[in-house]
Amino acid sequence: MKLPALLILTCLLLYWGEAVQAQKQICITIDDLPTVSSLYRTPAGKALLTSKLLAHLKQYNVPAIGFVVGEKLMSQSKPDKNQLELVAQWLAAGMELGNHTYAHLGYNTISAATYQQDVMGVDTLLHTLLKSVNQRPRYFRHPYLQRGNTVGKRDSLVHYLATHAYLEAPVSIDNADYIFSAAYDVALLRKDTALASAVGKQYVDYMANCVHYYEAQADSLFKRPIAHILLTHANTINSDYMGSVFVRLQAEGYSFITLEQALRDPAYQSQDDYVNNGGISWLHRWALTQGKRGAFFKGEPDVPDAVTRLAEGR
Template identity: 55%
Template sequence: MRLLIILILFLAYTAQAQKKIAITIDDLPTVSKVYRSPSGRLQLTKKLLSHCTTFQVPAIGFVIGNSLLANHQPDSSQINLLKLWLDASFELGNHTLAHKDYNLISFSESKEDIIDGEQIVKNLVQQRGKPFRYFRHPYLRKGDTQAKKDSLEHFLQQRGYLEAPVTIDNSDWLFSGAYDNAILLGDTTLATQVGKQYVAYMLNCVAYYEAQSDSLFNRQISQTLLLHANTINADFLGELLAGLKQQGYTFVSLEHALTDNAYQSVDHFYGKGGISWLHRWALTRGKRGTFFKGEPEVPAMIDELANRTLNLPSR
């Protein structure tokens, strides 16, 4: 009996230790109401990279091309931030030029946005001898009609891109908006409260999508987590990564995560929503209603603070 208990505990530990997650970070170089100056953006970038380096996270960042321009010309200070990512051996991908919502534009306009998003970052990456291969859909929207979805998928394949899926969707951007406002109000206590709630919320999101994985595949797949290069992750990504590690996760590259055959699952979903690939696969398999219940909600206080209009004195 004792040997049986030891075996069960060992198998449980092994299963937990085999959990894998890829960290993907959108909206590079930075998106923040706090870190807005060149020196501030540099500070935010260094913080993000420090967290990833400390926890040996092979992260990938997705770049919005417009963020590399000032007055329609290349902005060296912004481009230098991407060089820091490359210097740290992280991969970069395309997040379009202007982050347009595919539901609101034509396929032709979307193609142009993708191609224009390559102009600076693709050359920068390839000069380092690194691959430029992944595309991240703005708002996770792949098309609200079958024709638009099919057209975009075919174009990306022709262009040599691999789609960068997201299995763990969340609202980190909303928490960061609340965190930005707390800092701008000078309320450090409130900012800390928002940060702590953020880490707890994100770990709850991970647990929710773990349950979705179990329900759909009867196992834990290699997960892909969506984050943004924002203020709250600059300050709290380390705590989040520590929490994931404590829960048994190993950090892997997006390339490694996509070797999980779950990512070969059929996705027939099209619609206005930008949703997790786990939910795309579930809807394709006919899952409805109760299957999707239990997704963590953003607290009303966070939503209100994020959307609050601040009347701050000009600086």
């Protein structure tokens, strides 16, 4: 029996739609390990934040990578047992760890030699930690997404990382989660749970809007979905709302992948000639390299003024 042409077309369109949706993949990267929080400052508080973050990752089966700031693992110039235990928990949960420099210095304000020393400052710590699980540090994440404000500094960093067996960890979806978390901290420190809840709900919507914005950027540049890499931080708001962000991502057809899997997407081999002071998404770097200007960049989600004011303690 022959199927009507309209029915065949409908089935094909449904199949194609499901196939496109199934292609939506995202890697979750979490900077500033072990923790960055104005609320959770004691060893017990930092342990609670870490356990809450890892619980979200476990619940939604997310193979995240955390980028470690070396000085956060030290106390009075010696390794801090409590802080080391926190990052050990990430390894025990099956997560990967990467290098986020020792002192989280911006590359634009220091020399290439000083920056390279900062990269190596956490390298020894990571090698010791990862040896216990038969791994080595593979990925480097630039603090403030600064890759060099001169061609010489950029090329020096690229060469240095390559010779030390580090791959750069780009970001396709940038955002200001740190502003929301600062505001969330203020609300909780004031014991205003209603305000904190309002900030949290706005945050989840904001993150979804950021994903939509950079999806459109990628579709415009590559004429297809790409494997995205989302920047987040080990902060207070993510310890409470990261699971809600994951729910939104899953509802929109995303599956969670490792950084290694994401970097297999040919998009990440795109030419990047961007050299400037701004720390920006790699999608914007590629767009500027391709000559995109003005209107192409419009529409990036803004942090609500009220959230910014609260983050500043106003």
